[in-house]
Amino acid sequence: MPILRSAFISLSRNQTMRRFLENSTVGRRMSSRFVAGKDIADALRVARAVNDQGMAVTLDSLGESVSSEAEALEAAEIYQQLLEQIATLKLNANISVKLTQMGLELSPELAERIAESLVKHAHSTGNFVRIDMEDSTLTQATLNIVRRLHARPDLRGSIGVVIQAYLFRSQSDIEQLVADGIRVRLCKGAYKEPAEVAFPNKADVDQNFVRLSKLLLDSPVYHGIASHDESMIEAAKTFAHKSVIAPSRFEFQMLYGVRRDLQRKLVKEGYNVRVYIPFGQEWYPYFMRRLAERPANVLFLAKNFFRS
Ligand SMILES: Cc1cc2nc3c(=O)[nH]c(=O)nc-3n(C[C@H](O)[C@H](O)[C@H](O)COP(=O)(O)OP(=O)(O)OC[C@H]3O[C@@H](n4cnc5c(N)ncnc54)[C@H](O)[C@@H]3O)c2cc1C
Numbered sequence: 001m002p003i004l005r006s007a008f009i010s011l012s013r014n015q016t017m018r019r020f021l022e023n024s025t026v027g028r029r030m031s032s033r034f035v036a037g038k039d040i041a042d043a044l045r046v047a048r049a050v051n052d053q054g055m056a057v058t059l060d061s062l063g064e065s066v067s068s069e070a071e072a073l074e075a076a077e078i079y080q081q082l083l084e085q086i087a088t089l090k091l092n093a094n095i096s097v098k099l100t101q102m103g104l105e106l107s108p109e110l111a112e113r114i115a116e117s118l119v120k121h122a123h124s125t126g127n128f129v130r131i132d133m134e135d136s137t138l139t140q141a142t143l144n145i146v147r148r149l150h151a152r153p154d155l156r157g158s159i160g161v162v163i164q165a166y167l168f169r170s171q172s173d174i175e176q177l178v179a180d181g182i183r184v185r186l187c188k189g190a191y192k193e194p195a196e197v198a199f200p201n202k203a204d205v206d207q208n209f210v211r212l213s214k215l216l217l218d219s220p221v222y223h224g225i226a227s228h229d230e231s232m233i234e235a236a237k238t239f240a241h242k243s244v245i246a247p248s249r250f251e252f253q254m255l256y257g258v259r260r261d262l263q264r265k266l267v268k269e270g271y272n273v274r275v276y277i278p279f280g281q282e283w284y285p286y287f288m289r290r291l292a293e294r295p296a297n298v299l300f301l302a303k304n305f306f307r308s
Contacts, residue, residue, distance in 0.1 A: 004295040009192040012288035022284050031287045034257040035062070036279040040078065043279035044085055046256070051092045055263060055273045056251070058130055059086075060096040062280035069110060072103035076114045078280075080121060087125040094128040096276060099142055112145045115159075119149050123158040128183075133162035135191040136198065143173060150182050157181075162226075164189030165209035166198040174212055178219040185224040185253060186212055190289045210235045217245050224274060226253035228262065237271075247271045255290070 011017060021027030036046040047057045061078045079095050086093045097118060104111035115131065122129045131146050133139065146161040160183030163170050167189065177184050188205050189198065199205045209227065213236045216223040225236050233252060240247070251272035254263050266273050278286055291297050 005292045006192065008288050008292035008295065012285040012292070018284040022281065027284075031283045034255065034278070034287060034290050035283045036256060036277050038279065038281055040081055040085065040279070043082070043277060044089060044091070046277055046279075047086075047091050047093050048089070050256075050275045050277065053264065054267045055275050057091070057093045057275050057277050058096045058253070059093055060098075060132070060276060060278040060286075061101075062278050062286055063101045063282040064098045064134065064285060065100045065105060066103055067106075069103060069106065072101065072106070072110060072114060075101045076118065079118055083118070083121045083125060083127055086127060094130060095122070096130045096132050098132045098134060099145065100134055100138065104138060104141060108141055108145070112148070115145055116149055116155070119155045119159045123155055127158070129159050130183075130185060131159065131161045133164055133187075133189075136167060136193050139167065139169070139173075143177075146182065147177075147180060150180060157183075160184060162187060163212065164191075164198075165212055166193060166205045168197060168199070170208065170212060171215070174215050178215065178221060181221055183221055183223055184216055185226050186216055187226040188229075190293065206232065214239050217250055218243065222250060224251050224253040226276075228254055228259040230262065233262070233266070258290070 036043050043059050043061075047059060050057050059082055061075065061082065063075055066072045066075060079097060082095055085091075095118070097115065099111045099115065102111040102114040115129070119129050131142060133142060143161065146159055149155050149159050150157075161177065162185045163173055163177070165186060165188050174184060174186075186209065188209055199208060206229070209232050213225050213232070216225070217236060217240050225232070227233060236250075236252075239245075240250070247270050251274050252266055253274045253276060256275050256277045263273050263275065
């Protein structure tokens with residue numbers, strides 16, 4: 001793993017730096033490139049603006065690894081409000097949820113109970129809950145919960161999950177998820193993983209991403225291909241074109257503030273695009289993972305910071 005990527009991922013877990021930056025004006029100004037704002041109202045305003053540009057959104061209320069049931073319930077309440085507001089405002093939006101924010105590390109039963117209530121709510125308003133994927137120690141527990149909820153006839157189709165191309169296990173996970181009819185978002189993976197479970201080389205991750213994209217595109221289920229990497233996107237477009245898979249049968253997904261030019265280009269070309277919009281106070285770990293993906297962003301942010 002390149003040194004800078006590794007350093008930013010380690011920094012994402014540094015509590016002193018986190019407390020300092022999350023409470024400082026400088027930190028908040030820097031993070032605004034990737035984070036919609038602090039409140040639900042900020043998220044809804046940005047979602048509307050992105051919808052107006054012809055793109056769907058998925059909303060992420062930032063936070064992970066809560067330390068009490070009360071915190072998990074509080075985090076869930078924000079998502080319940082989002083689902084309500086999305087329906088009232090008729091936004092083209094769904095929600096992305098991290099199970100550690102719903103208490104997965106405290107009690108898998110608690111996280112499942114909360115996920116169930118969110119999926120029930122989403123189902124009742126014709127919406128959808130995407131369960132984000134966190135580090136590999138949580139992959140199996142996350143998939144178990146998603147599979148159990150999807151198997152319920154009253155919730156079917158309203159829950160999906162994320163698979164990371166850097167993990168060795170992902171092909172077999174995708175085969176099972178596709179057989180079950182579960183919607184998948186494919187991404188490369190944003191955590192620091194040991195060589196026993198994940199491809200250490202980027203070239204292998206990229207190759208696996210292309211292979212897994214093809215499996216998803218070939219299936220009858222509507223999936224998301226999440227990447228800013230033009231070669232990943234081109235590979236998916238070429239495969240879909242050759243296999244006569246209509247652009248309406250899948251979507252590309254990208255993060256808010258990243259490659260906006262490419263997002264707009266894909267919309268112009270007639271592809272479905274969904275933008276992942278995070279918001280909330282706890283932006284620090286998310287922000288550091290974005291810097292890890294592209295350390296040059298530090299220079300970019302610094303330049304814009306001093307310009308504004
Ligand atoms: C919608 C969405 C949801 C995601 N959900 C998850 C999840 O649930 N779990 C998880 O582990 N990971 C998730 N990720 C993150 C993902 O795993 C990658 O870490 C991230 O997308 C970077 O990989 P890449 O495919 O864009 O390609 P990379 O090979 O990292 O980058 C390719 C090119 O894209 C551009 N780029 C990439 N990242 C940035 C950036 N931050 N800023 C500016 N330019 C950039 C650069 O031009 C770079 O050269 C998600 C990503 C997206 C887009």
